[in-house]
Amino acid sequence: MRGMLVWLAMIGVVWTLPAAEPQPAVDRPQNIILMGWDGCHRDHVKALLKEDKLPNLKKLIEEGAMVDIDVTSGATDTKAGWTQILTGYRPEVTGVYNNGRFRDVPAGYSLFERLKLQFGTNTFAAVAVIGKKSHCGEINPPFRRPYEPAKDDAEAAAPERDEMKQPGAKKDLNRGRVVEENGQKFMVFEGSPYYTMHKICDEWLFGLTQDSKVGDKAVEMLEKHKGKPFFFFVHCAEVDHSGHRFGEPSREYNDAILSGDAQLGRLVEKLKALDLYARTRIYVTADHGFDVGEKNHSYAPYVFLATNDKKVMREGTRADVAPTILDRFGLDLSRINPPLDGESLLAPATKPVDKAPATKPGGDRKKNKKNKGRN
Secondary structure, eight states, X not given: OHHHHHHHHHTTOOOOOOOOOBOOOSSOOSEEEEXXXXXXXXXHXXXXXXXXXXXXXXXXXXXXXXXEEEOOXXXXXXXXXXXXXXXXXXXXXXXXXSSSSOOOOOTTOSHHHHHHHHHOTTTSEEEEEEOOSSSSSOOOOOEEEEOOHHHHHHHHXXXXXXXXXXXXXXXXXXXXXXXXXXXXXXXXXXXXXXXXXXXXXXXXXOOOOSHHHHHHHHHHHHHHTTTXXXXXXXXXXXXXXXXXXXXXXXXXHHHHHHHHHXXXXXXXXXXXXXXXXXXXXXXXXXXXXXOTTSSOOTTOOEEEEEESOTTOOSOEEGGGHHHHHHHHTTBOGGGOSSOOSXXXXXXXXXXXXXXXXXXXXXXXXXXXXXXXXXX
């Protein structure tokens, strides 16, 4: 606890909220891995499972469960998605609404920080291994400086080659906004969503791009941190990249899902070799799906949660993933402040479970009906 308070003081945050007290250790896992298949549409997953093309995910589900997850708050994009999954909050709480409207998540709100606070900064490992270069994992700090028109205007207008090499792609990071105070203009940037949360982690690796490299590094980190209880976030990016390049119905999109399954198999194999699998729960999910027949995900709210955890008992929303993980580690969710927007999937819902509407409110109804597609 002292180490956590020192860390919070160093980043200029006063946080006096009590830690959630653990529940009795009844069938509590020692470790949890949250695995992300970025941009993975659940109907593709279900179709590939029926064709027996996802053997590792199938084995995981046979040991536990697979449930539908809908996106009912925040955009169906990467920043909004992974921020909600890693915190359990709506965008009104985190300030992360979409890839273009975001800020550094307030200190203490992420799974990494809550688990470190609960179990000890030196006795519990928190690790992130992330495939994307931007929108998930980048750690650009907040800043405030005098506005420089020549520099700032040119930078805002310049194209940038992104990680998917899409022609004419604009900068994917919000580099700030101009504010005026007492006749003087300033450029203000509120930081990447992951800037503060990454500081508490033992390892924070991003920009690996290829799923095989993510798998390599995740296996390496399991070996390195095998001596402590841990929480790992392992993020595969190739499904999303393939969807943007080749489209949702493409062979490449399906092959990228197979790639994610292969990396899942590597994690399971390593856990078994380290004699950790029996004490580890794995949750595989996605931040958003993909527009049916398209190369984007303007409204793609249909994802999934697959796990070896038999206690997962119901479908839910994207905001329910973080509470499920915290609950599985034994934290008392009722003591978390501000209260989480999601609820644990390990217990019956205490309120109606939201479902994503067939069409995006205020959007193109014809196109959104198509996106509903096979769901």
